Amino acid sequence: MAVKQEAPVRVDRNFWIVTLVLALLSVAAVAYWMNAPVAKWLPAASDSAEDVDDLFRFMAASGSALMIYVLGYLLYFVIAFRAKKTDAPNAIGVQVHDNHTLEFWWTIVPAVFVVILSILSVKIWFGIQLQPSNGLVVEAIGHQWYYSFRAPGVNGEIPNEIHVPVNKQVTIDVTSTDVIHSFWIPQFRVKADMVPGLVNTIRFTPNTVGRYQIICAEFCGTQHGEMNKQYFVVDPPATFATWLKGWQIKNANVSDALPKAGSGAAIDLSKGVAASGQALFAQKCSSCHAIAAFDHKVVGPGLKGILSDPNHPNLVDGDPATAANIAVILQKGYTGPIGMMPNQSANGLSDGDIANLVAYLASLK
């Protein structure tokens, strides 16, 4: 049996010396972190990025103070209270079970810290997440494995890079056409996932002209690691205006079909233009459908003579092959034994697009 401890060991002078040294070290660490040149390591190019850095400095300062105390005391305890050769083999430590004062304080101090950190975080969060929209709105769309962009007054999509003016708030609405991607620009300390079927929003005011790499931070397939070759360019206002005007002229004749949800109501097919439908077919349909006999499948069946094929008087959903029923499939999409076709909104078709497509298909004899 172990021997009874005689008098309990009290906190000695060494403990207070160590505590003082750790206090000095942690004050030094806090002083360093509160003024750490974070923007020198990674430029902060918006006001909200600087706010995030303030929060980072506060957490790094308090975190390193905590680490200094924990590591310092651990090291001190392990050295000071080691079992020595001169100790009896069955020597035991001080038999204290708890100390309510100590336990009270090491519960209360972290709790107070949590309150302070919450207040600070919520304050900065408001500035980032809830600032009202009053500037430029652009869109970024994720694809495997690149981004495309849309800007106000520009028809269709802009490849490669997007420009915005400096010192003007920008709202970036992001989404995806296939899997989840992410839109991250480290210099603005902000990212949003690009989720198919959802629009997420990033909002900030860039304050430094420059070219900023856009990085995908959500795994999206084989070339995820290479999805970082495109740029978010912050221009002086005049340069931006020129860039925007250039795209407005260049894309003037491009279709501006927006991926929007269909109403589900019957579509007026009378204004369909076969020539427009043919162009659209090449963009939207030809990767899955050939202009050939039904049996010539790519992913879905061949569509030549869809309204006049004696072997297939009905469409794949069982309805009679009429122009109106083709429009219904295009609206609702199709899921069945021969496969799956996305619906109107997933395919990014307007009602007019559907009318054009039906006119084109009807023209194929």
Added chain:
Amino acid sequence: MAVAAVHTSGGIADHIHPEPQGFIRRYVFSIDHKIIGIQYLITGFVFLVLAGLLAELIRVQLMNANGGFISPDTYNEIYTMHGSAMVWLVIIPIVTGGFGNFIFPLQLGARDVAFPWLNMLSFWMFPVAGLLLFSSFLLGAPVAGWTEYPPMSLQGGVGTSMWCVAIFLVGVSSTLTGMNFMVTILKMRAPGMTFTRMPLFVWAQLATAPLSMVATTALAAALAALFMERQFGIPFYDPARGGSPVLWQHMFWFYSHPAVYIMILPVFGIISEVLPTFARKPVFGYKLIAFSSVAIALAGFMVWAHHMFTSGLAPYLQLPFMILTFTIAVPTGVKIFSWMATLWGGKIHYTTALLFAVGFLALFTFGGVTGIFLAAVPFDLHAHGTYFIVGHFHYVLVGGSLMGIFAGMYYWFPKFSGRMLNETIGKWHFWLFFVGFNGTFLPMHWLGFLGMPRRVAEYDPQFQMWNRVESVSSFIMTFAILLFFINMFVSMRNGKKAGPNPWGGRTLEWMIPSPPHYYNFKNIPTVYALPYDFSEPLPYKGLEDELNDKPPAQLAGAHH
């Protein structure tokens, strides 16, 4: 004398079942919690080797900024399998099924768990699931990471469906084990072992069991839906057909955040046993350590969406998740401070187990601090999906869970095997591991901050220098683990004989021979107090015959 002891214990759990005969019933389809515990440990360590080798392939690939060692598709399979295997086939089975099974029924003074057959069934699902998971390499392993977010996971090859089935199986195993352990702790404590006399490792398992039971069922539902969508085209997650990819994220993290606590709470229990034994002091603040485990487990259910701050949550929803996550720092801090105070004024013996426990305190605290960083929404919007996260969770799961597993192995290996692990090799293991670990995972924090996303097979050349430091350090870490396995193999045969209680431990498992008899205790002891008072006599009665050659009174009666 023996007869009297039988009368003082009693109860339904006192009955000794006949000894299993034959190799198969003893060691393969055993219903003995100790054998099952060893089976979990061995299987878990086999998967640790496999998943560790995958990690080294990752580190070799990342030696160069443009990759080039393996193709991006192979790389994606490898990191996905590394994560999935480490979480579901290594850490969870080792800390619950392994240490849990072997140790806590002994600490309770029980002869087995409540449902021994169910225990055997739970175990055998685990190697089957592991084989299924690893054989997916033959058919195209999953690629979308251990989180398998759809729609990406809908694109993956047939291996992704095998992943669903395998993880579902380990999930069922984990749920059943949780239920089994909970009933055992609630109903099979030795006479006199009130809740506030239970060793802290038992408390840790009691806090973990409901997490395994409740959270894992949400994962099972999510997996079943993913499997049905992939195999039968029933749309749950595909937005093109009316599904929601974010639904998966909610269900996945509703499990996987509590799963973090499934992986760490039992390790808290290990630390709470190792520190007092080697500091020769009662654990400081027993009740606060016990209750804070329960508080952490409960709070762990209410913070899952902090993994989803960039996914498109309604903005206001981010605030409660952020603040609730911050508050978990309070009970976690209480634990860390209590463990440090346990060391104060001790007579600390520098055993390998103690070194790993102290190393755990240092590294886990750091992982906790960076966890606070990530809980703060404004910072998370920058750091989410980067190497900062990878660094953070490896500090928690390797610096925390795996260091704790090593502490537990050096501490309890004598009880498992009857022989001591070699302490000299053990100390080399510790120091190489500690240095290699920090070299591998510390630089990840600034790489992530500066712009390196996770799950990439190639990266910006500006990050190459630190990635090489990480890779070289990871080779040191792997070498340290190799030393551990060598140590186990050598010591199993040639290690010093341990005897019943080589460390002067005071919990009940140290009161019986190493390894214990199949019935654990000849007579169920009666418990009078907490075990941790080193100045007091041992608080047990009825243990007089445990270390002599007399057969248990029950069996002696049957034979004569």
